[in-house]
Amino acid sequence: MFGECHAHMIMDGANYRKAVGLHAHGVRDEVVRAHLSAYQKLEVHFVRDGGDSFGVSKRAKELAEEYGIDYRTPIFAIHKEGHYGSIVGRGFRNMKEYHQRVLEAKSEGADFIKIMTTGLLDFADHGRITGTPLPAGEVKEMVHIAHEEGFAVMSHTNGVYGVQAALEAGMDSIEHGNFMDEETVKMLAQTSTVWVPTLVTVRNLLGCGRYEDAVIRGIMEAGERNLALAYAKDAKVALGSDAGAYMVPHERGIMDEYHAFLSILGDTREVHEWMIKGEEEIRRRFLPGYGS
Numbered sequence: 187m188f189g190e191c192h193a194h195m196i197m198d199g200a201n202y203r204k205a206v207g208l209h210a211h212g213v214r215d216e217v218v219r220a221h222l223s224a225y226q227k228l229e230v231h232f233v234r235d236g237g238d239s240f241g242v243s244k245r246a247k248e249l250a251e252e253y254g255i256d257y258r259t260p261i262f263a264i265h266k267e268g269h270y271g272s273i274v275g276r277g278f279r280n281m282k283e284y285h286q287r288v289l290e291a292k293s294e295g296a297d298f299i300k301i302m303t304t305g306l307l308d309f310a311d312h313g314r315i316t317g318t319p320l321p322a323g324e325v326k327e328m329v330h331i332a333h334e335e336g337f338a339v340m341s342h343t344n345g346v347y348g349v350q351a352a353l354e355a356g357m358d359s360i361e362h363g364n365f366m367d368e369e370t371v372k373m374l375a376q377t378s379t380v381w382v383p384t385l386v387t388v389r390n391l392l393g394c395g396r397y398e399d400a401v402i403r404g405i406m407e408a409g410e411r412n413l414a415l416a417y418a419k420d421a422k423v424a425l426g427s428d429a430g431a432y433m434v435p436h437e438r439g440i441m442d443e444y445h446a447f448l449s450i451l452g453d454t455r456e457v458h459e460w461m462i463k464g465e466e467e468i469r470r471r472f473l474p475g476y477g478s
């Protein structure tokens with residue numbers, strides 16, 4: 187099976203508060219082990235976590251070897267104060283503090299740096315992106331600092347402005363990337379940035395009753411068009427489901443994402459080879475010692 191290039195061990199795909207609450211007084215190994223064993227059963231041997239504030243992904247990395255899993259973690263995600271991201275990480279107010287967070291991640295054993303450059307999709311508001319994106323110049327400096335410290339950068343980013351800023355900054359991977367336009371997908375294809383579309387974070391919400399299906403369907407269709415274009419232009423794209431997100435359980439998130447890719451692009455050898463190439467790029471870059 188393919189690797190899972192975007193997961194959150196701290197969440198369970200059902201109830202965020204409850205899942206996080208389990209680890210409020212220290213990481214509960216049995217919970218982490220249950221998820222790791224789910225990956226083992228799926229024959230998923232590579233997992234890249236998006237980080238959390240409670241050290242759950244850090245613990246998962248320590249235990250993963252027993253399950254034959256190569257587990258990569260940024261430990262926590264880094265967000266600008268006043269912007270989206272506090273649920274998965276630590277904040278900064280200026281570049282000096284950002285650099286400090288990068289050094290903290292390094293000393294705590296991070297494999298790479300995870301940052302948040304835009305908000306998330308608000309399904310209750312026609313799928314609009316929450317908050318304001320970080321300015322392009324700032325994103326560029328953030329990527330530069332992480333690279334200088336020997337780390338690849340994984341970025342939570344949505345929207346045309348956000349994705350173009352990330353591409354111009356030399357981002358290593360862009361997560362979600364909802365609402366790219368055609369020009370942005372073409373730009374993506376001309377860079378070495380890997381796009382991890384996490385399609386099932388949207389697709390799995392269809393018919394769940396929590397949101398309007400028409401809104402979900404609109405975002406889904408835009409994602410399908412962008413994926414087809416990315417494939418046609420041979421952009422770098424990898425499979426990651428954001429496992430742990432609502433309606434995306436660890437037990438099947440990556441299988442759902444895999445089937446979504448195949449249903450959009452067709453079940454051909456070329457499509458498989460393209461997906462393998464994207465994952466290899468993630469595995470190769472998201473290790474300490476970037477650029478050395």
Ligand SMILES: [Zn+2]
Nearest residue numbers: 192194236428
């Ligand atoms: Zn995530």
